[in-house]
Amino acid sequence: MPINLEISKTLATFAQQAHEVAEHVFRPISRKYDRAEHQYPVELDMLAKVMDGMREGAGHGVGAVGRAKHEPTNGAAREVRNGSNMAAVLGMTELCWGDVGLALTIPRQGLGNAAIAAVANEEQMQRFQGRWAAMAITEPEAGSDSASIKTTARLDGDHYVIDGEKIFVTCGERADAIVVWATLDKTLGRAAIKPFVVEKGTPGLEVVRLDKKLGIRASDTATIRLTECRVPRENLLGNPDVGVDRGFAGVMKTFDNTRPIVAAMSIGVACAALERTKELLASEGIITDYKSSFYRAAAAEAELYRLEAELEAARLLTLKAAWMADNGLPNSKEASMAKAKAGRVGNAITLRCVELCSSAGYGETELLEKWARDSKILDIFEGTEQIQLLIVARRLLGKSSDQLK
């Protein structure tokens, strides 16, 4: 299937709307919630209602394969799939141009919602519609190696009984439910790991603490404990069978959809930093002039061109990964390539922009130092850069996760 990264009018309008939210809702409160860590940004409630309406109109969420009619460029009628994943990538890029932490804490847009969209059956999709769901995989002794999680789920009559501890749960306190990954049988490894929707208020589910962080301070990050926590057996997302070739697929399918979105977040914040840096340098007489030779450019100007090229490479990889997801094509390798490249480039650009603007970059009168702090997490969560490169290597070399660790 030939790749088509053409952005339809509908998606372009959607991205423009997200940009306006970023500019008029996020930016004005960005510094406020960076300082007031753990305080819920009430301004987002109204925004969430608007986004609910937009999602209902679109009829699908992130992770679903969406179909959209595209305007033909050559006069011939043509239908291509370019749906929810592309919309999520374009929207997230714009929202994170505004503020990464705020984008991460928009009600009902959690990572758990992406997991539900990726692996839930029809009945579960209906039942959990409208919930704000966080996602809890990471444990004190299982981060990158998510297959080694120790949280257990044991079937007892009509319920699963879940026991374990989860750390670094984004929106763990604010969400209505948490998608908890637990093993049905530790001896069976990754095949037995399943996601369970645990609703807030379920006895045995406890938010132990909130963490203080380097960046994305508008987003809450919680440690949760599950002690004999009973959830209805219908809350196991997807297939309850422990099939050797199926088990861990749920986690991976979720990541294939969410990694391009995290890459998009990185692109958004890097874009914000570059844009502001160009404005500040222009006020000092360093103008980016794309018509003149690269070799005649001032050092700072040449550096801006180099950073822009890196950003564009990351952006294209990300669009490709999202396009593949929308078209039902296996995209694990491309999703990891996009996440690895965008994560690294986002960190490098935001930090270089701090340097290029020196005191203005480092001080709190500008948001540049905040963007550099915020961008770091995008190279860590949803799988670190090193883990993404490992996944790409496995795919290219045809090795399993046991063969290449």
Ligand SMILES: Cc1cc2nc3c(=O)[nH]c(=O)nc-3n(C[C@H](O)[C@H](O)[C@H](O)COP(=O)(O)OP(=O)(O)OC[C@H]3O[C@@H](n4cnc5c(N)ncnc54)[C@H](O)[C@@H]3O)c2cc1C
């Ligand atoms: C702010 C924040 C929010 C988060 N939100 C969530 C969330 O909502 N849900 C959730 O489940 N988790 C979440 N996480 C957890 C995050 O996904 C993990 O931190 C991440 O997967 C890395 O795990 P770790 O911290 O245990 O590091 P480790 O796995 O201990 O890794 C430490 C270092 O070693 C490297 N490394 C590890 N293994 C290898 C290898 N085989 N080859 C080469 N290098 C390797 C890593 O790349 C890293 O640099 C969040 C984390 C943070 C900080």
